[in-house]
Amino acid sequence: MASAAGERKRLRCSALLAAVVCVAGAMNSYACSGHDQQIQQHQKALRSLASTTHAIVEAWLAGKVSGTYAQTALDQTMVLIEQERTAVAASPEILIDPRGANLSDAADQMTRVAANIIAAVRDGDAATARHRLASLPLSGKQEAQ
Amino acid sequence: MSAIVDLVLGVVTSIGGFVEVGSISTSAQAGSEFGFQLLWAIAVAGAMLALLTEMSGRLAVMSKRSLAAAVRERFGIHFQSVPLAAEAILDVLLLTAELGGAAIAVKLLTGIGFQWWIVPTALLVWVILWLSGFAVIENGIGLLGLVTLSFVLAAWRLDPDTGDVARGLLPSLPTHDAVRYAFLAISIVGATVSPYLVNFYSSGTLEEEVKQEELWVNTATTYGGNMFGTVVAMGVLVSSAMVLQPLHIQVDSYEQAALMFVPAFGRWAIALFALSLGIGCIGAALEIAINMGYLLAQVFGWSWSANRSRADNARFSCAFTFVLMAAAAIAMIGFDPLRLTMISVALTVVVMPLMVLPFLVLMNDTRFVKERTNTAVGNALLALLTVLGALFALVVIPLEIAGG
Numbered sequence: 001m002a003s004a005a006g007e008r009k010r011l012r013c014s015a016l017l018a019a020v021v022c023v024a025g026a027m028n029s030y031a032c033s034g035h036d037q038q039i040q041q042h043q044k045a046l047r048s049l050a051s052t053t054h055a056i057v058e059a060w061l062a063g064k065v066s067g068t069y070a071q072t073a074l075d076q077t078m079v080l081i082e083q084e085r086t087a088v089a090a091s092p093e094i095l096i097d098p099r100g101a102n103l104s105d106a107a108d109q110m111t112r113v114a115a116n117i118i119a120a121v122r123d124g125d126a127a128t129a130r131h132r133l134a135s136l137p138l139s140g141k142q143e144a145q
Numbered sequence: 146m147s148a149i150v151d152l153v154l155g156v157v158t159s160i161g162g163f164v165e166v167g168s169i170s171t172s173a174q175a176g177s178e179f180g181f182q183l184l185w186a187i188a189v190a191g192a193m194l195a196l197l198t199e200m201s202g203r204l205a206v207m208s209k210r211s212l213a214a215a216v217r218e219r220f221g222i223h224f225q226s227v228p229l230a231a232e233a234i235l236d237v238l239l240l241t242a243e244l245g246g247a248a249i250a251v252k253l254l255t256g257i258g259f260q261w262w263i264v265p266t267a268l269l270v271w272v273i274l275w276l277s278g279f280a281v282i283e284n285g286i287g288l289l290g291l292v293t294l295s296f297v298l299a300a301w302r303l304d305p306d307t308g309d310v311a312r313g314l315l316p317s318l319p320t321h322d323a324v325r326y327a328f329l330a331i332s333i334v335g336a337t338v339s340p341y342l343v344n345f346y347s348s349g350t351l352e353e354e355v356k357q358e359e360l361w362v363n364t365a366t367t368y369g370g371n372m373f374g375t376v377v378a379m380g381v382l383v384s385s386a387m388v389l390q391p392l393h394i395q396v397d398s399y400e401q402a403a404l405m406f407v408p409a410f411g412r413w414a415i416a417l418f419a420l421s422l423g424i425g426c427i428g429a430a431l432e433i434a435i436n437m438g439y440l441l442a443q444v445f446g447w448s449w450s451a452n453r454s455r456a457d458n459a460r461f462s463c464a465f466t467f468v469l470m471a472a473a474a475i476a477m478i479g480f481d482p483l484r485l486t487m488i489s490v491a492l493t494v495v496v497m498p499l500m501v502l503p504f505l506v507l508m509n510d511t512r513f514v515k516e517r518t519n520t521a522v523g524n525a526l527l528a529l530l531t532v533l534g535a536l537f538a539l540v541v542i543p544l545e546i547a548g549g
Contacts, residue, residue, distance in 0.1 A: 048395040052404070055392055059407050068256040069415045073400035080397055 035093055039100050042088050043138075046107055049081050050139035053114055057133050061126055074118045081110050106137040113137070148362050151353075155366035156373055163194075163374030164293040164381075165429035166246035167239070167336030167493075169422060170486050172378050173402040175329045176385025177395055178322070181305070181313030184379055186330040188314055190337035191375030195368045196526055197338065197501070200508050200519070201347035202363040206355050208513040212347040213443040215513055216503045222444075228503075229444055231496040232340045236433050236440075238489040239339065240472035243430040244270075245482025249399045250423030253415055260479055267473035270430045274465055279352040279451040282435060286428040293421045296380035299409035303387040310383065328544040331537050332487065335494035337378070341436040343500065348439040352452060360517070384409065398483055434472075438465035487545070494541040497534035505531060 053074065060070035085107035094100035113136045120129035175183040201212045208215055217225045248262035273282065319326035346367070355363060384405040389396065396402045399422060406414035435451060442449035442461040449461040476482075505527050508519040519527065 044393075045395065045397070047393055048397070051392045051394045052401050055394065055404050055407075056400075059404070064407050064411050065415055069253055069400075069403070072252060072256045073398075073403070076398045076400045 039094055039097060039103065042084060043103055045084050046103065046110065047138045049077055049084065050110060050136050052077050053117065053136060054133060054139050057117060057129055060121060061130060067121060067124065070121050071118065074114065074121060078114045078118060081107065081114055085111055109137045148359055152362050152365050155362070156369040164290065164377045165425045166242050166482065166486050167490050168378045169381055169402070169425065170396065170483055171329060171332045171336045171490060172381035173385040173396045173405065175333060176382040177389035178329070179319060179326060180386040180390050181309050181383065182317060182319060183330055183333065184310065184313035184382060185316045186333040187375055187378045187382060190334040191371050193334065193530055194338050194342065195371035196530065197343050197504065198346045198371065199364055199367040200504055201343045202350045202367060203360060203517055204507055204514055205347040205350035206357055206360055206363060207515050207517050209351065211351055211439065211443050212344045213440050215507055217444050219507055219510065219513070220503065225444055228496070228499040229440065231499055232440060233437065235489065235492055235496060236341050236437050237468060237472050237475070238485065238492065239341065240430055240433045240468065241475045241480070242482055242486040242489050243426045243433060244472055244476045245480070245485060246399070246426035247423050247430065249482055250419040250426065253400065253403060253419040260477060263473055263476045267469050270427060270434060271466060271469050273431060274435055275455060279349060282431050282451060283349060286431055289424050290428050293377050293425050295417045295421055296377050296384055299406055300380040300383035302409040303384060305383050305387055324544060324547045331494055331541050331544065332490045334537065335490040338497065339493055340496065340500045341433050344440055345432050345436040348436070352450060434465045434469050437468040438462065491541045491545045494537045498531060498538055501527065501531045501534045
């Protein structure tokens with residue numbers, strides 16, 4: 001009788017342990033997937049901003065948009081890059097991950113390159129703007145090189 | 146002949162208020178992130194708005210009361226206070242976003258920060274409201290709003306595949322980011338089915354003294370006009386999908402959205418985009434501000450009419466002036482107009498059931514609409530809209546947090 005009760009208790013403990021392991025696993029998996037998703041979202045946002053910078057500067061170089069618009073749009077893009085950079089740098093979970101660390105470096109570099117491009121557009125220096133654009137990280141063209 | 150002129154003018158000018166900061170931003174985001182896949186959401190939202198505006202116009206013609214006045218009379222002030230408060234908050238937020246959108250349009254042309262243009266824009270809106278009658282406010286700005294047809298022209302010039310566009314009109318599951326897809330679909334509905342449009346339309350029907358025998362003009366104007374506006378909103382989505390999606394540009398600012406015009410219009414692109422955005426936003430700002438005057442006057446029983454001297458409608462005039470000042474003050478704080486738009490659009494969805502539910506009662510009450518009660522089909526559609534509105538209201542905030 002006592003042995004049956006002990007067996008039931010052992011079974012209950014095992015079931016409880018299994019449930020805890022399952023919940024912990026699920027939470028870990030959710031955290032990982034959430035964490036992956038966060039990195040992907042930041043990557044997507046930064047890639048979009050790099051493409052925006054390309055599109056603005058190329059339109060300006062082709063004479064399709066004015067210097068006033070190019071500068072205004074680049075200033076706004078710079079603000080958004082800075083917001084993304086801060087968001088990436090503010091998350092220790094992202095920075096621990098090698099992909100997140102790379103993203104943070106790319107965001108830093110993007111901020112510097114974008115600032116140089118804005119200065120070149122302000123000065124009407126097409127050659128420098130084109131040259132800086134080639135070194136903009138996360139843009140399709142830079143990745144192809 | 147006069148009815149035909151009214152009909153054509155009504156359809157053409159319905160663009161004023163339809164194509165504004167909310168529809169431009171949600172359609173541009175949808176196109177840049179999901180291609181043509183969310184065209185169906187614009188079509189559904191346009192049909193929902195047409196259904197509600199037709200009913201509000203019919204209610205006004207038959208009962209000689211605006212929607213707000215009819216709700217007050219039928220349900221009492223205690224019930225009315227909830228939708229009134231919700232709409233007041235929402236209209237101030239939307240007005241702030243519209244002023245911000247118009248100010249950004251000027252910024253795109255001048256390069257001067259948008260905050261500097263908030264007060265001049267608000268002042269321009271106020272001067273138009275103070276000096277003009279209803280016809281100028283509705284038709285004048287509506288005719289200027291025809292510049293937004295440049296979105297349709299851009300889409301046509303970009304030559305999209307008609308098969309792909311047609312497929313976009315059928316609801317389909319997204320291939321990625323399902324949460325974001327759902328959020329954008331609901332946001333498109335929120336941006337289109339704004340409460341102010343419905344009450345503004347019923348008040349306008351009273352201002353224009355539409356007669357019972359002209360009800361067919363009301364029906365044709367609402368369905369024709371909303372279809373016209375829907376086509377323009379679809380033009381935004383198609384242009385964005387054709388230009389921004391291949392470049393992997395997500396629309397996080399109006400400066401990015403303006404790029405959708407560059408392949409179609411070259412040197413004229415930014416000027417045309419700025420004009421479309423600016424005039425669309427000023428048109429909507431006029432309608433929202435005066436609607437707040439209408440709403441408060443109709444609920445509290447003050448005299449109101451844009452066609453009478455402002456001195457004869459002192460409280461009505463003070464109401465739209467105060468709302469404009471409040472919106473300008475909030476806009477001056479420096480909120481990002483695009484983000485504010487997306488928040489306002491989500492909140493519109495939250496209050497949607499409060500707006501739709503009274504229709505079910507009013508449109509079947511013979512004391513208000515006499516023999517022109519809803520048909521069984523009209524009631525079924527309205528019931529469906531109420532259920533959808535409640536469902537959207539429940540999920541929109543979690544969706545905004547998860548995917549916005």
